[in-house]
Amino acid sequence: MKNNKTCPYINFSWNGTKLELYASQALFIPSSRELLISDIHIGKAEYFQLNGIPLTNNEDENNINRIYKLINQFKPKKLVILGDLFHSKYSLNKNLIYKVERLFKIFENKIELIEGNHDKGCQISNISYLKEKKSLNLLFTHEPITKKDNNTLNICGHYHPKLILRNNQDQLSFKCFAFDSINNNLYLPSFGDMTGGFLCKKHFKKWALISENNIVEIS
Amino acid sequence: MKKLYEKDSENYIRKFFKENNWQPLDFQIEAWDSYSRGESGIIQVPTGCGKTYAALMGPLLKLKEQNFPKGINILLVTPLKALSRDLKKSIINAIQFFDANISVGIRNGDTSNYEKRKQIIKPPNILITTPESLTLLIANKEANKLFSNLFSIIIDEWHELMGCKRGNQCELALSWLRGNNNNIQIWAMSATMGNIEEAASSILGLSYKQPKIIKSNIVKSIEIKSVIPDNIGTFPWSGHLGIKSHKSLIKEIDKNKSTLIFTNTRNQSERWFQCLRYFNPEMEDNIALHHGSLDKEDRKLVEEGVKEGSIKWVVCTSSLDLGVDFQPVDQIVQIGSAKNIGRLIQRAGRSAHKPGGISKILFMPTNALELLEVSAMRKLINKGITEKINIPELSYDVLLQHLVTLACGPGFDPNIEKERIKNCLSYRNLKDEDWNWCLDFLEYGGRCLKAYPKYKKIEKNYEFNNKNNFKYIVKDKTLIRIHKFNIGTITNDKSVIVKYIKGKSLGSLEENFASKLKIGDTFFFAGKMLEFIKIRDNILYVKKSSQKSSKIPAWIGGQMVISDLLSKNIRKEISLTNELFSFKGFVNEELKSLLPILEKQKEISKIPSEKQLLTEIYSYKGFKTLFVFPLEGKFVNEGIAFLWALRYANLNKATFSIASNDFGFSITSTENYDFSLLTNYLSYFMSSKNLSKDLESAINFSELTKNNFKNIAQISGLINNNNPSKLKTSNQLIISSNLLFEVFNKYENNHLLLKQSYEEVKKNQLEIDRIDSCLQRMSKLDLILNETKSPSPFAFPLLVERLNNTLSNETIEERVNKLIRSYEK
Structure with a gap:
């Protein structure tokens, strides 16, 4: 890390399309005013509770509030959720469903949802899942798509990219954005505050989310 | 079936001994007598003196008298699987004389599933097992039936179990077995320890008055x-x-x-x-x-x-x-x-x-x-003096595991169980409030989860037609299976398996060491020089190498700390050496060989007596170092070093580096730092006031607590490392202990398991009680502050230690050699 100043977002350009990678775990596309987040895993704590492990995040209070905050901050045309909004159909309960339905109602016609593997069987009124979405020279999916052509960038979730910074005495791990230049995939960090992650492959380009308003390129 | 001819049981045992040409020892006879009077207790003799037969003969005789009631009659608990075979041999030797119809079984992690099932259907009279396998038996739905005719429990090598959480686990299992059947006689065998009375009451419970303590007069020189x-x-x-x-x-x-x-x-x-x-x-x-x-x-x-x-x-x-x-x-x-x-x-x-x-x-x-x-x-x-062994107190994680074990097996009535548990030595101070917390935690997931209906672990199961009587049980079969897979209190650090690329496994390394290896690096492990090839799915692949390398893996927690008893006597020993110079007779080889070093110490500084606290100040190449010799264990010395560095910094701001060993510690700063502040502010440095608080600000407490919480989370069932492989859900249940730690901190900051983690760090890692008493002891000593021209022999090891932590482009050996050269002049 070269400087000590915090940096809330980093620019990433794809064949003329500007993307902004935010430390607040979202990606913003100024030209289309689309805001992207991924892998929220609502109901994860409840899933653990169901299995005898008393974990809580106060019914995803923080996750939902952060979504409201982002929408108010960016005032996007569309909020696109790249899958895994929910953790499991077994752990959805009334309160959680109510919270999500309310969110979708308030921002009616503004939220688009791509179906992730965890969303299977999570049916909620007013919500329909998309398989994928095209926008400009970008393709939004949940799971990464292997390279189709050189011009399209695939923005996806699913992977929960993480990285570890370490020296002799210390090590810390961070969520990150990751870019796979071989397959043209840009991975979003997982948005949920209870989500774990997987280490990035070596050739990935990475941007670590150090704090809520500091993102740093790692080379 | 033969009837017992002799009423006088001892005679019958004597016959067995005679047949083998053995002479019963006094302590063995004492143990047999005591058993026949219906007593329980502990036998403390050195290993290899025949304590197995001392404890076993009484129960065997009783077994014969009672004509083999159904179920397990005699339970033998040993800390190590490897000991079981030996025990079985001795038992078989005896039952061939007593009655060949007595059956003996072994049940531990190596026992086949077929054998285990057979043991449940037709239990052997005598079962040899480990604490973990015993707990697993209690988690069996048939537990009540299995143990209904149990009349004797023998615990082997109790000193091995007592000092750790496995001891707690045994205590709790025993409390349940005792509670189920008042007439059980329990005997433990132990090596010599300083608090044998406590050991006895830990296995028998507090309500058992005056346990029998049998010590042999055999002195093993x-x-x-x-x-x-x-x-x-x-x-x-x-x-x-x-x-x-x-x-x-x-x-x-x-x-x-x-x-x-x-x-x-x-x-x-x-x-x-x-x-x-x-x-x-x-x-x-x-x-x-x-x-x-x-x-x-x-x-x-x-x-x-x-x-x-x-x-x-x-x-x-x-x-x-x-x-x-x-x-x-x-x-x-x-x-x-x-x-x-x-x-x-x-x-x-x-x-x-x-x-x-x-x-x-x-x-x-x-x-x-x-x-x-x-x-x-x-x-x-x-x-004949040895250390005390302290059993960990109020381990809530083990208690929670025990309660789930009972709920998986026969179920438990909280009012009855509470009394049984408070009768255990290490849970005697369990507060009602904390007991209720534990139940809440298991039934509802804790205070912060009370409103969440989906949580389930233990549930109330009401008696038919009776709304007041209930037992806690675990209903979900998957939860029972996961729990059984994770019973035990032995936790491992994350490790990777080392394997030859061709397949044979060599052992395991700590992840930390493995993560620092690069392809082609060589290191010495399992007695072989190995070359690192790749790491995949937690397996580190290697091949043999003929290269030379100095890399040898280190494992965390390898360091042993000097015991309290020993450090006290070393202080005496050092004090004593003062007289050696005038004393002309022979003392012992060790002290004699040390004379040149001690003389040097005396010449440069001083050899402290028991009433003195020696400190030295030495300046070298722009650094000034204070050496202090409290002569306590390494961790205590280190704790005091951090404390004093903080207090120095409070008086006069500076940066310090610290080193410690079993003898003392050093604090190093720049050349112009005035360490002699110590003499003016002595009472401040020795004060126990704000000890916890000061230590917390000097040491990264929360990080230590977080690390320690890993083990607690595992034992209390929050993290399940072992899962039945068939279980589909297990992948979705992986969570890091760090996240749990943060969640509990955020939503329930007086969480009992967080408190336990904090207390364990304070007690076991920082040894805060020892620090406190050390400060009190030191405050009564006369302070000696010597400025030395060269480092004294006592100070020298600390000086070398410190070099490990400073930057230089010379190798350690070069720097040490330089120092030695300048010192011997």
């Missing part, structure tokens, strides 16, 4: 001989290895005798193994290595090799402290101080396994001052 290098001037000062004096050691040990060479850490054992084999090439096939991180199969091979006699020397760690049915070996070598008298006695006991025999142990010091330790140890052993 232990002869300690130190290997003293020819020239004390070349004696290694520090670097806890002392490998340089290997020649003196090799001269002393016989190549044809079976020998155990004990080291204190796995790292040290690897080094010594490498060294001994290098200098004795003709013995290549006769030297072996044995430590806890090596592959199980390889360890078994070594054990068998020793039994057959094909392997002569085994370099080992505490992995061979007990168990492993070795014949007694001929020679025992201890490299470096054992730091604990109990441990030394145990290790010495691996030779001359006969009552009345003399155990000999050869001691190889790894730094000069360790000779003082041995001198003090010998005196204590001759007086």
Whole structure:
């Protein structure tokens, strides 16, 4: 890390399309005013509770509030959720469903949802899942798509990219954005505050989310 | 079936002894008498003195009298699987005389599933098991039936279990067994320890008044001989290895005798193994290595090799402290101080396994001052004094595990169970409030989760037609299976398996060491030079290498700390050496060999008496260092070092670096720092006021607590590392203990498990009680503050230690050598 100043977002350009990678775990596309987040895993704590492990995040209070905050901050045309909004159909309960339905109602016609593997069987009124979405020279999916052509960038979730910074005495791990230049995939960090992650492959380009308003390129 | 002819039971046992040409020993007769009176208690005799028969004969006789009631009648609990076979042999030997119809079974992790099922359907009269397997039996729905006719429990090597959470686990299991059946007689066997009364009440419960304590009058003499290098001037000062004096050691040990060479850490054992084999090439096939991180199969091979006699020397760690049915070996070598008298006695006991025999142990010091330790140890052993073993108190994690175990098995009534548990020594201070918290935690997930209907672990199961009586049970079969897979209190750090690329497994390494390896790096492990190839799915692939390398993995937690009892006596020993100079007679080899060093200490600074606290200030190349010698254990010294550094900084801002060992500590700063502030502010430095608070701000407390919480989360069932492989859901249930730690901190900051983690760190890692009493002791001493021109012999090891933590482009050896040269002038 070269400087000590915090940096809330980093620019990433794809064949003329500007993307902004935010430390607040979202990606913003100024030209289309689309805001992207991924892998929220609502109901994860409840899933653990169901299995005898008393974990809580106060019914995803923080996750939902952060979504409201982002929408108010960016005032996007569309909020696109790249899958895994929910953790499991077994752990959805009334309160959680109510919270999500309310969110979708308030921002009616503004939220688009791509179906992730965890969303299977999570049916909620007013919500329909998309398989994928095209926008400009970008393709939004949940799971990464292997390279189709050189011009399209695939923005996806699913992977929960993480990285570890370490020296002799210390090590810390961070969520990150990751870019796979071989397959043209840009991975979003997982948005949920209870989500774990997987280490990035070596050739990935990475941007670590150090704090809520500091993102740093790692080379 | 034969009836018992003799009413006088002792006579019958005597017949058995006569048949074998044995003479019953006094303590054995005492134990049989006591058992026949219906008493319970503990037998404290050195290993290999026949305590098994002392504890076993009474129950066997009773078994015969009672005509084999159904279910398990006698339960034998041993800390090690390896001991079971030995025990079974002794038992079979006896029952052939008593009645061949008595059945004996072994149940532990190695027992086949088929065998286990058979044992449930038709339980053996005598069952030999481990604490973990016993707990698993209690988690069985048939537990009540299995144990309904249990009348005797024997616990082997209780001293091995008592000091750790496995001890808590046993205590709780015993409390349930006792509660189920008032007439059970419980006997434990233990090596010598300083608090045998407490040991007895830990297995019998507080309500059992005056447990019988049987001590033998057998004194097993232990002869300690130190290997003293020819020239004390070349004696290694520090670097806890002392490998340089290997020649003196090799001269002393016989190549044809079976020998155990004990080291204190796995790292040290690897080094010594490498060294001994290098200098004795003709013995290549006769030297072996044995430590806890090596592959199980390889360890078994070594054990068998020793039994057959094909392997002569085994370099080992505490992995061979007990168990492993070795014949007694001929020679025992201890490299470096054992730091604990109990441990030394145990290790010495691996030779001359006969009552009345003399155990000999050869001691190889790894730094000069360790000779003082041995001198003090010998005196204590001759007086028959050993350390206390403290059982961990209020381990809520083990308690939670126990309650789920009961709920998986026969279920429990909270009012009855509470009384049973509060009757345990280590839970005597359990508050009602905390008990209720534990129930809440298991039933609702804790205070913060009370409103969440989906949580389930234990549930109330009401009696038919009775709304007031209920038992807690676990209904969900998957939860029961997961729980059973994770019973136990032994937790492991994350490790990776080391394997040859062609397939054979060698053992395991800590993840931390593995993560620093690059492709092509070579390192020494399992006695072999290996080259790192790749790491996949937690397996580190290697191939053999002929390259030279100095990398030897280190394992966390390898360090042994000097016991309280021993450090106290070392202070005495040092004080005593003051008189050595005027005393002309012979004292002992160790002190005699130390005279030149002690003289130097006296010349440069001073040898402190018990009433004095020695401190020294020494300046060198722009640095100034304060040396303090409280002569406590390393961790206590380190704790005080942090505390004093903080207090110095409060008085006069500066940055410090710190080093510590078992003798003392050093605080280093820049040349112009005035350490003599100590004399003016002595009471401030010695004050116990704000001790916890000051330590917390000096040491990264929350990080330590978080790390320690890993184990607690595992034991209390929050993290399940082992899952039945068929379970689909297990992948979605992976969570890090760090996240749990943060969640609990955020939503329930007076969480009992967080509190426990904090207390454990304070007690076990920082030893805050010892720090407190050390400060109190030091505050009564006369302070001696010497400015020295060169580092004193006491200070020297600390100076070397500190160099490990500073930056320089010279190697450590070069820098140490330089220092030695400037010092000997």
